Amino acid sequence: MSREAPIRLGISSCLLGQEVRFDGGHKRSRFLTDILGPFVEWVPICPEVEVGMGIPRETVRLVRQGDDVRMVAPKSEVDWTDRMNRYAQRRVRALPKLELSGYVLKKDSPSCGFTRVRVYGAKGMPEKKGRGLFAAELVDAFPHLPVEDEGRLNDPVLRENFIERIFAYRRLRDRFQGRWTLGEVVAFHAAHKLQIMSHSPKAYTELGRLVGEGKKLPRDELRARYEEGFMTALSAHATVRRNVNTLHHIMGYFKKSLAGRAKQELLGLIEDYRSGLVPLVVPLTLVRHYVAEFDIAYLQDQHYLEPHPKELMLRNHC
Secondary structure (H helix, E strand, O other): OOOOOOEEEEEEHHHHOOOOOOOOOOOOOHHHHHHHHHHEEEEEEOHHHHOOOOOOOOOOEEEEEOOEEEEEOOOOOOEOHHHHHHHHHHHHHOHHHHOOOEEEEOOOOOOOOOOOEEEEOOOOOEEEEEOOHHHHHHHHHOOOOOEEEOOHHHOHHHHHHHHHHHHHHHHHHHHOOOOOOHHHHHHHHHHOHHHHHHHOHHHHHHHHHHHHOHHHOOHHHHHHHHHHHHHHHHHOOOOHHHHHHHHHHHHHHHOOOOOHHHHHHHHHHHHHHHOOOOOOHHHHHHHHHHHHHOOOHHHHOOHHHOOOOHHHOHHHOO
């Protein structure tokens, strides 16, 4: 995939407004269609329709039978488990050629639910401990792919984290696409150092050590370990404390250029962010201004300063 190609995301079809649900309706998400939509290319999938269920159709649910979890239509008692599992395995095996950078699933769905899906026991009482059959196959096959459900994306922190990860995952896959050199991996890591630091200081140290030892490692091992470490690091939330530490680290690059009232202004905005008085975008806007004014090349290359399109305004709310 070229760097000019759109970022491609898988999605449960109903979230785009397609009328594929059991009742013939949809669950369109305006954030996904209207706000995120202009920046991505959607790949809609409805496992229940594609496996052969009709529209409209009888509802299905997850039912625990001993150690097994089955997908069953409670009224007719038709068991869809084996058909859904075979379909999911086949569909997921075909996904790599689409080069997805993330996936948005329908919450609570017995096929697509990402987390806390109802699983009914022998006495008919459900526990929110399940995962949809298609979603389980997807996550097992692509453990580092950014995946969320539309319900969790209502949380500003989870939303920002997911969007940040899909853009980072795309850059990561682009870096390892085709031929690549250790020097290019070093440059990729350098451009993401502050972003990694804001999520996991431990991973920041460990990935730096891994890249430093890159010459000693087989190429496939270096790629696999870096991809795992990088995406695992970004899956940790960039907390206020970690962002404050990263902002203070950035200020070290201004020590020869910034002094007096200007320095105190920036420190004051960082403290206001720490105290919850302003969102992260406020100190970052001033940081980006000084990076441009003082022409600090290292910081100009840092994805931390703009990890996703500013039009999404994700850092205005966290």
